[in-house]
Amino acid sequence: MRVLPLDGRHPINTGVFVHVKFQDLDDAVYLESLYGARIVEDLELVADYEFAFEHLRATALSEDDSRKLIQQKIASGAHSAWPSLDRKRAWWSIGGTPSP
Template sequence: MPPHGTARLTVQVLPFSAGMHPAVDGTFMVLGFPGSLDLDVAYLESQNGALYLEKKPQVARYNQVFDHLRAKSLNPDNSRALIQRRIQEIT
């Protein structure tokens, strides 16, 4: 775990070549609260507002979607290399 006050971030690019995926209909986040009595929550955003899903099967579904996206995405090193190439192309 990172020291207090710092964040750990993993960036993975999901390329267009990966094709259709189960999150194509909108953005979401799964909010986890380790060490807390609070349950995880799936947070969805749309043009009509936000929705918080708290039921375990609903949150589990979004965890599955996230795992699928991560598996179809480039690994962090290849993602970083792709981002760097794109930056070089536009500068």
């Protein structure tokens, strides 16, 4: 696993995508969002996603540096910010019904 630190510059906002490669067919990109999913088959658009992925790969920390950053965050208690989230608002934003 390689980490893309949040304090860096990330000019590419692709969202979640999966680059699918087939042996006998053209490549495609699978996109998924809160409201649905789609498959991109246009070769120029697929190439854009390949470019975006390579940029993210070049920007991400190495595996060793990623491991060290994760260990530092755990040791510093940075992970403890999650329980302080407004759970009602967070649940509502993903389509659930807020609990009392």
